[in-house]
Amino acid sequence: MTDRALAVARAGALTTVQDQGRPGHAHLGVPRSGALDAHAATLVNRLVGNPPEAAVLETTLNGCSVRPRSTVTMAVAGAPCPVTVDGRPAPWGAPVRVPGGAVLDIGAARSGVRSYLAVSGGVAVEPVLGSRSTDLLSGLGPPPLTDGTVLPLGRPGGAHARVDVVPHPAPPSELVLRVTLGPREDWFTEAALRTLTTRPYAVSSASNRIGLRTEGPALERSRAGELPSEGMVLGAVQVPPDGRPVVFLADHPTTGGYPVIAVVHPADLPGAAQAIPGTPVRFVAVRHRR
Amino acid sequence: MRALPVGDRALLIEVDTGEEAEALHAELLRRRATGELSVAEIVPAARTVLLDGLEAPSRLAERLASWEVPPVPRRAEDVVEIPVRYDGPDLPDVAAHWGVDEAEVARIHAKAEFRVAFCGFAPGFGYLTGLPREVPRRATPRTVVPAGSVALAGPYTGVYPRSSPGGWQLIGTTDTVLWDHARVPAALLAPGTRVRFTAVAAA
Structure with missing residues (x-):
């Protein structure tokens, strides 16, 4: 098996694969789906050097943990949360190099609901009608992640971003x-x-x-x-x-x-x-x- | 024909009858094919067509007023045949509602020529018009309706593409696959598709 893969160590409350969704099929009863916080999904893709249409993971409230099989660049943004690699603190909202076999953990959201994780190369599950998004209404796309799920990764494209800080809107208090x-x-x-x-x-x-x-x-x-x-x-x-x-x-x-x-x-x-x-x-x- | 703004990027065009909605939908598809209309989604429904992803909805709304919308020609195009075993658990209720026996329900249904008025509820679920009679929905929806169930509600016939909850009256079952996202096209039934149901003997 290829080492371009990501094993899910802790799936969290609800973690799904999301990209920009599958618009254009509404007349067949197919929802658009796609990342709910589209800004955050675009941002994490940019941080790891992915194109904006690459698939990312969307977590819900309590994050998730993943273990890449080979060394990758990852980035977490969206809902602010602690990020660790093998237990050591890692930056949120910045590219993080994660060695093969190490565990990147996305902790519980400090505020907001959904954190986004991009992996260099993108999550490369089989697309359905042009999208890799999980659609919870119709069941199209990959099912929500469970502990032990292994996700294929695509080939990394561009270099990751070189940034110190990223602008991001804070989750709303109102x-x-x-x-x-x-x-x-x-x-x-x-x-x-x-x-x-x-x-x-x-x-x-x-x-x-x-x-x-x-x-x-x-x-x-x-x-x-x-x-x-x-x-x-x-x-x-x-x-x-x-x-x-x-x-x-x-x-x-x-x-x-x-x-x-x-x-x-x-x-x-x-x-x-x-x-x-x-x-x-x-x-x-x-x-x-x- | 009334064009109602829906946010900044969409129009909901409302007409008086299902036939008008069908004709308008066909005309919109024609105008999109010629490049005259640029829109991301054209979603027909019972009395409306939604245009979503428009650059200038208000300008289109003005142009619409002058459109001639021809009726949909009843041409002899391909008809999708769906073999049905008329063995649904709600056959007795439908028969009682119509004042006929169960075999007659099957005959009435298999004699009608249907058309997909619109889709919704689930990928590949078409709302088919053409049945000369109506039935109410079930008073209590089922929590599980098996995939392939052929069902009636109001003026519509539908076939459940996959197992799901549902409140329609189940009159039969088919082995035809309504939705397969690995197939091109994924949906057997799209708005405008003509459909006939043929009775087959229960296995």
Whole structure:
């Protein structure tokens, strides 16, 4: 067996392989998937000299441990966390040389939710419809990692970055989500629209890669009945019958039958990926770009 | 035809009927093929078509108003045949709902000509229209519906590409593989595909 491989020593709560996802297949019911904090995934790839489309690992809250079979360059960013190599502290947000057989450990997130690990050459599992991403809604892509999983690695391309510090947004203590209202704002009362954009919400612990669920005042509909299924976009703020808005993230269903009251600005979604349960959420209405 | 903005990069185009949505979808695909329309995703649904990944949605919305959308021609194109054993556990309920016997449910279903109106729910799951009758969903969804189940809900027929929870009425089973991501194309059924079900004897 090739030594371009990575053994998973500790899989953590939920660690998945992610790249830029598989857009373009929504009409077949295939979610886009891909790294939730796309900025962090791009950053770690740059740090190890990978192209932005290389597959990385996305951890959830408590990190993971991996053991490369040969010497590689790795980088961890996204949610800030301790990083060690064979127990010795290593930098976060910088390229780290990890000898073959050594264990790189990503500790629990000090803040935020998802840390990202890039390995020089990228994680080279077999792509499905052009992407290596694990899609937790539809089950496409590799299953979430388990202890003992061995992941193939690609050939390293460019040299790793030479940097002292990297700019990175801190995980939000308050999540401000800019939204444009619609397409189904007319399914809600005026009071509900005011409530959405003026009252505080909080991130629910039921959030996952499919959606950021919220707790807060219920949004009242102005009409009864069912909406025929319609196409859904990334960042759609869907309102299920309980009235609490759900922000669709990368593994969201491609169609849905609950009305979408607003859509979150895409630049605010990486922050949503890093907001721990309980984080205050404010939806701020902005106008449509003309 | 109404074009509703969806964020800054998408439009949801709403029409009055499923037939209009079908015709609009075909027209959008045609215009994308000619290079006139640049868009990342064209997602048809029951009464809408979503265009996602547009540079200037508001300009397209203005242009749309002047479009002539021809009805979809009923040409004799390839029809996907799906052999079905009409042995589903909800056959009695569907028969009772329609006021016919179970064999008649199978006859009605196998006589209809279907078309994939749109996909969703799971990769390769098509919502097929063409059945002349409707049935409600089951009051209590099943936690596990086996792959290959042929099922009805509302005006739609669908085939479960893989085992999953589901609330549709199960009338039969097929061995046809609806989704195989190692196959090209992965999905047997895409929006617009015509489908006929043929009855085969239970094994």
